[in-house]
Amino acid sequence: MKEEKIWKSWNENISHSYKELHEVTTEKELQDIVGSAHKIKAFGNKQSSADISAGVDTLIDIRSYNSLIDVDIAHKQITVQSGMRLSTLLEEVEKRGWCIPCLPDINTITIGGALATGTHGTSGYILANYVKACRLVLANGSIRIVREGEELMDALRVSLGVLGIFSEVTFQCEDIYTLHVKEEPQKDEKWLPEIKKNLEQHDFLRILWLPHTGNGYVIKGDKIHPDTEIKEKQGPSYLKHRRSVSKLLYKYSHRFPWSTAIANKILYRLFFSAKKEHKGSLYQATVTKSRGSTLELAEWTVALDKFPQVFAELKKELNNWNNDAFVHIPMDVRFISKDNSWLSYAYKQDTVTMGCVSRNAATADTYQAFKSIERVFLKYGGRPHWGKRFEAKDQELNKLYPKWDEFKSIRKQLDPTNKFLNAYKTELFNITTYAKETESVII
Secondary structure (H helix, E strand, O other): OOOOEEEEOOOOOOEEEEOEEEEOOOHHHHHHHHHHOOOEEEEOOOOOOOOOOOOOOEEEEHHHOOOEEEEEOOOOEEEEEOOOEHHHHHHHHHHOOEEOOOOOOEOOOEHHHHHHOOOEOOOEOEHHHHEEEEEEEOOOOOEEEEEOOOHHHHHHOOOOOOOOEEEEEEEEOEEOOEEEEEEEEEEHHHHOOOHHHHHHHOOEEEEEEEOOOOEEEEEEEEEEOOOOOOOOEOOOHHHHHHHHHHHHHOOOOOOOOOHHHHHHHHHHHHHOOOOEEEEEEHHHHHOEOOOOOOOEEEEEEEEHHHHHHHHHHHHHHHOOOOOOOOOOOOEEEEEEOOEOOOOOOOEOOOEEEEEEEEOOHHHHHHOHHHHHHHHHHHHOOOEEOOOOOOOOOHHHHHHHOOOHHHHHHHHHHHOOOOOOOOHHHHHHOOHHHOOOOOOOOOO
8 A cells, every 4th residue: 555645844733645745956847847736835844833835736845946046246135046044045145244134033944935924033124025036936837037126026025825936036135234132131011111212222122021920031232343342141051941941841731721820930030030142143143043842833913003002901811810821931022114015914014023832832722822812913903924823814814914805816817726725725815705806916
């Protein structure tokens, strides 16, 4: 009997059978496979918590499609294949004395996956906003070149892989800079009202909120001359064990949710009470270089002006002992500048993002905090991260994204046979009851 082939996500929470798996190294291979397939999905390092990367008969492992294509010194631009890991791209960028001035928390994701899901950092734009041009493999296997300034680029920058597969991507870079980073705990009553002031005064701002403790861990960064001397403080050596200790303390929190509040207080005292100070490039000073253990994530975003209301309501709900929505720490609070990408979290609004993590990936389906954070954020027009867990579908998303129907119309024209859809995305876009198309479309 022929053994069934199974694709699994990195934490094994998502699995699907498939018939064919291809590794590609050239654009021609990518075109041929896409053009001849009935249904096809490409995947990278499988780190999404959303079911977006498999679930069809034909899969492309994009990770070997990872070459450096071109470096334009005069314009500070770099072109790479979409399967390149973000870490490799950033190392190539820094070699030239450049940077991409807004980076996500981790560096293990592939370029194509990062762009398709709207990956972002803090105190800047989403990563896709730095795309200057790209080569896109369409459903029929042909190549479409899309450049900054074209309206299609605004639809493509965050497109969940349903308009085509990124082949080559050109990024606009800037001169590298050094950040002086200071980290310290602060009471919620202090850091929350100072968000706008800190965004104005500092070049980098990130807050790790610590539910059930009344505190956040505030990380600020300021640009300095690289030769500026600072007195570095790395904190106690045991800080490097935070993730393993967290996993141990949360081991049975799915059975006894109330124990999470106790664990959080312990973790706060051990790992978030020390002040730290250091310097480095944005990449070296702020990006996590490894993910020690599997986890499960949700993340929601809301307009900057609405965040204080959202935070107050969310904190009240999470601290209510009559429900099971106790939250593992930290909840990552970051800030994105408004842009014009149709399915960007920051479309037309400066935005606050808040992550929600379950350290027990295997029991994430029973993690009530995911439902609580979604309910509160939706109430205030919040938008979900495309690569993380959420339950909202077409009806809710249409209210959150002004260009939702226009995007669906373009998707239908570029992929009339639904080649790039799996079951998850078919439900997400409600393809069976397709919304009325707009008169103006881009092809």
